[in-house]
Amino acid sequence: MKTTFQYDHYFKYEELKNCLEYFAKQYAQFCEVESNCVTEMGLNQYVVTLTNKDTGKALEKPGWYLDGNIHAGEVTGSMTAIHTIDYLLTNYSTNEEVQKLLDSTTIYVIPRVTPDGAETYLSTPYTLRSVNREYLPEKGGIKEEDLDNDGVIRMMRIPSTYGAWKKDPKDPSLMTFRDPSDTEGEFYDIYPEGVLEEYDGDENLKRKKADWGLDFNRNFPYGWFPESRQAGAGSYPLSNPETKAIVDFVLAHPNIGGAACGHTSGGIILYPPGTRPSASAPNNDIKVLKAIAAMGEEELGYKKMNIFDTFMKDQVNYSSGALDDWFYQNQGIPAYTMEFWNIAEKAGMPFDWFDNDGETPEKALERFNACMKWVKENAPQYFSDWKEYDHPVFGKVELGGFNYKFTHQNPPENMLLKECENDTKFNIRFAKTMPKLQIDSLVKEDLGDGVWRITATVGNTGYLSTNLTDEAINLKVNKPVTVSIANATLLSGKECEEIGDLAGFSGTMTGSFYGNITTFANAKAKKKVSWVIKAKAGDTVSVKAAQEKAGQACAEIVL
Secondary structure (H helix, E strand, O other): OOOOOOOOOOOOHHHHHHHHHHHHHHOOOOEEEEEEEEOOOOOEEEEEEEOOHHHOOHHHOOEEEEEEOOOOOOOHHHHHHHHHHHHHHHOOOOOHHHHHHHHHOEEEEEOOOOHHHHHHHHHOOOOOOOOOOOOOOOOOEEEEOOOOOOOOOOEEEEEOOOOOEEEEOOEEEEEEEOOOOOOOOOOEEEEEOEEEEOOOOOOOOOEOOOOOOOOHHHOOOOOOOOOOOOOOOOOOOOOOHHHHHHHHHHHHOOOEEEEEEEEEOOOEEEEOOOOOOHHHOOHHHHHHHHHHHHHHHHHHOOEEEEHHHHHOOOOOOOOOOOHHHHHHHHHOOOEEEEEEOOHHHHOOOOOOOOOOOOOOHHHHHHHHHHHHHHHHHHOHHHEEEEEEEEEOOOEEEEEEEEOHHHOOOOOOHHHHHHHHHHHHHHHHHHHOOOOOEEEEEEEEEEEEOOEEEEEEEEEEOOOOOOOOOHHHHHHOOOOOOEEEEEOOEEEEOOOEEEOOOOOOHHHOEEOOOOOOOOEEEOOOOEEEEEEEEEOOOOOEEEEEEEEOOOEEEEEEEEO
């Protein structure tokens, strides 16, 4: 796929900023770049608006939302988002599909939700969940540090007669569980590479709780729980400026009718609801959510799954307060979480998300070791065999393992482009599902003495209905299609008529496949509106259909 920039590495803030500024300057007719909020480090959470300004205002077209990197280390999400921007702008002049999309639709992109967190992740050895802000710190334990100054925090194995691990007899670079009957030999505790921080004096070691424990994707209003129930949730919903800025932006742009959120990893496409079984959601919504996710399966090769039914193994104390659930269960907007990259599948041992009984620790370790081997063979620059290190507290220890950041959490840089290209293909297809108004016909009938009947047929040619989902109707957030007439004196009818919702072709009912294929009933995708007016022959009457998710359509007729 043709792009302006190369996707063979992960952009730090300055490079991301320079790319966006280039797009805004080079493609001013199609691209606007604004700061959605300024972070504590003084960095911008950028929002990019893509549409052809010559074909209408951004808010008057159906809108589609894309973001990435709400979790600091999940930098693949920001790269796929930038790639989508790049592809659309670079190819507008030569690609008819792109032209039609940007002429008729507005694409909103927040490529890096947490610029502070991502910069820390990309510029230091540290990993973190969302942002480098201290949150409910606790003293004591082994604190992650890059002891040998190789730029990576790896594993640290400490010889211990109490250890539950031993070297794998088949491959000493790997670890395996100590057998219940193992009483003689070398045994180890395994912790992250790090230093021992003073703690309560207990002889038993532990891993220190992360100081940077905020989780932005647990801070959204729908399904929010306090820290006692949901780790990283923050002190109250939208307590983080970065998450509040997202919600404020979406509410200020009511044309948004679909959303995709870029995360890592696992190679799965998640669709809501995430706080209750999918069987509790409207049947047609689940049909639509699955149908759009199926396009992601085709383009990305990932499995689609409902968040609550399959992804959440603990359906009592499930994770919640996520952005995709706020989109769907609060705003009625179809939303997806894309979990990019799947090292386990590359290693030949994919995780079975549909195994409701879960898997044994032995199976999980087998997968981990398979991933270690895959890294050693396919991305050796990110692998280090065990080497001795003289620890100031523990004496002789060994450091080793892979660079988690660019093997497990994100693809090695030479494998990034494929993820970006596949996701851009899906993003384009998803954005094309938005509802779209049109005026099929505008008919005049001369009733004599300067009296005319004007009849308009208004339709929705998109896949999604103008209300997007039945959940939106249940939430009472759906807005009706309005049809207005101008340049006429009304004798009957309203200047602005509300005609309710218009179904998309997702609502077309098809018949049994036992005999011939048949349509039982066309979706209620179009409606007629009539007025009786007083006007002169030769006058021009205009009609406009509008709805916030489906855009606008206008037509004129000369009497």
